[in-house]
Amino acid sequence: MVGIVPAFLEMARTFPEKCAIECDGRESTYAELAHRVRATARELGTAPGPVGVLTDRSEATVVALLGILAAGGVYVPVDPSFPAARRQALLEAAGCTRVLGPSGLVPVPTTAPDTAADGAHRASPAPEAGDPEAPAYTLFTSGSTGRPKPVLTPKRAIAASVASLRDLFALTPADRVLQFASLNWDTCLEEILPALTTGATLVFHEEAYTGSIPRLLRAVAATRVTLLDLPTAFWHELVRHLAESDEQLPDCVRTVVIGGEAVSPARLAEWRTRDTGRVRLVNTYGCTETTLITHAVDLHGPGAPGPGAWWGEHGGVPVGRPLPHVTDAIGPDGELLVSGPALALGYRDLPEVTAERFVTRQGPDGPVRWFRTGDRVARRPDGHLVHEGRLDAEIKVRGIRVDPGEIEAHLTAHPEVGVAVVVGTRVEDRTTVTAYVVPQRADADDAALARQVLRDLRASVPGHLVPHRVTVVPGLVHTAGGKIDRLGTHRRHSPAAAPSAPAEHRGGLTEQDNR
Amino acid sequence: MSPDDMVAIFRRVLETDGVTADTDFFESGGDSLMGTRVLSAVARAQGVELTFDDLLVAPTPALLADRVASVSR
Numbered sequence: 001m002v003g004i005v006p007a008f009l010e011m012a013r014t015f016p017e018k019c020a021i022e023c024d025g026r027e028s029t030y031a032e033l034a035h036r037v038r039a040t041a042r043e044l045g046t047a048p049g050p051v052g053v054l055t056d057r058s059e060a061t062v063v064a065l066l067g068i069l070a071a072g073g074v075y076v077p078v079d080p081s082f083p084a085a086r087r088q089a090l091l092e093a094a095g096c097t098r099v100l101g102p103s104g105l106v107p108v109p110t111t112a113p114d115t116a117a118d119g120a121h122r123a124s125p126a127p128e129a130g131d132p133e134a135p136a137y138t139l140f141t142s143g144s145t146g147r148p149k150p151v152l153t154p155k156r157a158i159a160a161s162v163a164s165l166r167d168l169f170a171l172t173p174a175d176r177v178l179q180f181a182s183l184n185w186d187t188c189l190e191e192i193l194p195a196l197t198t199g200a201t202l203v204f205h206e207e208a209y210t211g212s213i214p215r216l217l218r219a220v221a222a223t224r225v226t227l228l229d230l231p232t233a234f235w236h237e238l239v240r241h242l243a244e245s246d247e248q249l250p251d252c253v254r255t256v257v258i259g260g261e262a263v264s265p266a267r268l269a270e271w272r273t274r275d276t277g278r279v280r281l282v283n284t285y286g287c288t289e290t291t292l293i294t295h296a297v298d299l300h301g302p303g304a305p306g307p308g309a310w311w312g313e314h315g316g317v318p319v320g321r322p323l324p325h326v327t328d329a330i331g332p333d334g335e336l337l338v339s340g341p342a343l344a345l346g347y348r349d350l351p352e353v354t355a356e357r358f359v360t361r362q363g364p365d366g367p368v369r370w371f372r373t374g375d376r377v378a379r380r381p382d383g384h385l386v387h388e389g390r391l392d393a394e395i396k397v398r399g400i401r402v403d404p405g406e407i408e409a410h411l412t413a414h415p416e417v418g419v420a421v422v423v424g425t426r427v428e429d430r431t432t433v434t435a436y437v438v439p440q441r442a443d444a445d446d447a448a449l450a451r452q453v454l455r456d457l458r459a460s461v462p463g464h465l466v467p468h469r470v471t472v473v474p475g476l477v478h479t480a481g482g483k484i485d486r487l488g489t490h491r492r493h494s495p496a497a498a499p500s501a502p503a504e505h506r507g508g509l510t511e512q513d514n515r
Numbered sequence: 516m517s518p519d520d521m522v523a524i525f526r527r528v529l530e531t532d533g534v535t536a537d538t539d540f541f542e543s544g545g546d547s548l549m550g551t552r553v554l555s556a557v558a559r560a561q562g563v564e565l566t567f568d569d570l571l572v573a574p575t576p577a578l579l580a581d582r583v584a585s586v587s588r
Binding site for chain 1: 541542544545546547548549550551552554555558559564565566567568570
């Protein structure tokens with residue numbers, strides 16, 4: 001398996017004058033990008049360990065990513081818009097001693113003196129430059145304690161996954177891929193790495209990130225983007241916009257990749273009416289712990305079967321079959337298990353959580369390591385998986401995995417909040433996150449408290465951890481065993497959840513794909 | 516675009532009648548994805564392509580209508 005950096009440098013030798021990155025109209029060739037990547041790798045030195053990167057929508061972030069990989073380090077993207085305390089916590093959890101940002105390479109400021117000394121020797125042992133088991137990047141997933149869990153992804157995982165994705169996307173050097181996903185989640189690597197190891201062009205455009213779909217569509221047309229990779233929740237909004245404005249997707253687009261949560265059959269039906277027969281619509285599934293995409297299926301377009309082949313009434317829209325580098329299995333409780341070279345090394349410094357989710361089972365040819373996804377699935381006779389729900393309380397917020405416990409931990413840290421539960425409910429194609437909080441003081445003004453808690457949360461945590469609604473309640477509902485009952489609390493206190501609403505049981509709750 | 520027109524857009528997107536000219540979008544269940552619907556509706560009605568940042572600094576129907584007026588002037 002050819003590593004990411006050698007594959008990129010091979011493209012730089014093959015197409016030195018070809019445009020690698022177009023950023024708001026400015027072009028950089030493959031030769032120029034390779035030059036900057038080598039310079040960054042030299043600055044970092046050999047095996048620099050985990051390096052934080054304050055990401056922005058520009059070539060600089062791609063140079064940092066490839067430069068860190070080329071030096072044998074571990075790329076750790078951090079959103080500069082996150083509150084400072086959270087940025088610091090992420091950098092420390094990933095073991096970063098240095099961070100690359102607009103002002104160059106600087107030491108990570110340390111909060112506690114002993115963390116600094118510890119951080120240096122705790123940094124991952126310097127790997128052999130070519131060791132495929134060496135970590136390549138660290139991304140975070142939601143943790144129930146309020147602290148995100150750092151996922152360590154090795155070089156072999158990213159190499160195997162990106163090789164499959166080049167084939168899945170059928171990329172050629174003529175392709176132009178929009179960089180749309182947040183640079184702090186793994187979806188952006190689906191955009192960046194297959195493109196830059198194919199000789200294709202990666203396009204950044206400031207109008208794509210404004211939240212305005214008309215501006216996005218104009219930017220896509222103006223920069224002749226051929227491949228779009230969108231969170232399913234955003235794609236739902238795009239389809240609504242096209243239908244309500246009676247517009248079409250720009251002609252240059254040939255492939256739209258979606259993923260992150262369940263596809264709405266209604267939006268899919270609308271998509272089919274928008275003259276999209278020439279566009280591949282590819283639904284995908286994957287977890288951070290199994291590296292980018294592990295399952296995919298063409299839902300519509302040239303490679304898809306005709307209408308009604310698999311969407312509609314029977315069990316929802318499928319998430320597809322395993323990609324060539326993936327082996328899957330379904331456990332006795334319906335849980336999807338994934339194995340193969342794309343599995344992460346585990347959660348950094350969290351051996352117990354790692355042992356719980358990454359399990360080794362005896363196979364016919366020896367022990368096999370599996371990742372337990374926590375997703376309940378069923379396999380259709382044609383081999384495509386259909387997602388049926390979660391085995392735990394995890395929810396998806398605009399495509400991002402969120403453990404309700406993480407939001408609850410932030411809520412209960414608020415001085416005016418006693419206890420709290422968080423519930424995700426799905427109505428049509430959208431997830432609403434509701435927090436039920438019990439005031440610390442009995443004389444609290446409910447409406448004012450709800451507003452204050454929401455405002456304070458918006459100021460202190462990233463947007464995906466801010467509930468849509470905060471409802472102040474006198475008490476939470478407990479199970480017979482004395483545990484807090486999230487669903488019971490929701491049923492008792494939600495105005496929408498009338499006692500007769502049967503959707504409340506399973507269908508109404510957020511039960512989605514795990515991307 | 517009058518504040519009343521904007522109230523109607525907010526009501527449709529937030530799926531509640533409890534919206535007045537001074538209702539804060541983000542304190543009434545609105546998020547960035549629902550924000551795209553407000554921006555698309557304004558673009559259709561008025562031909563003005565606001566951004567999510569406009570909604571962040573002008574999160575009520577009254578403020579956002581003012582913003583549309585100042586942009587289209």
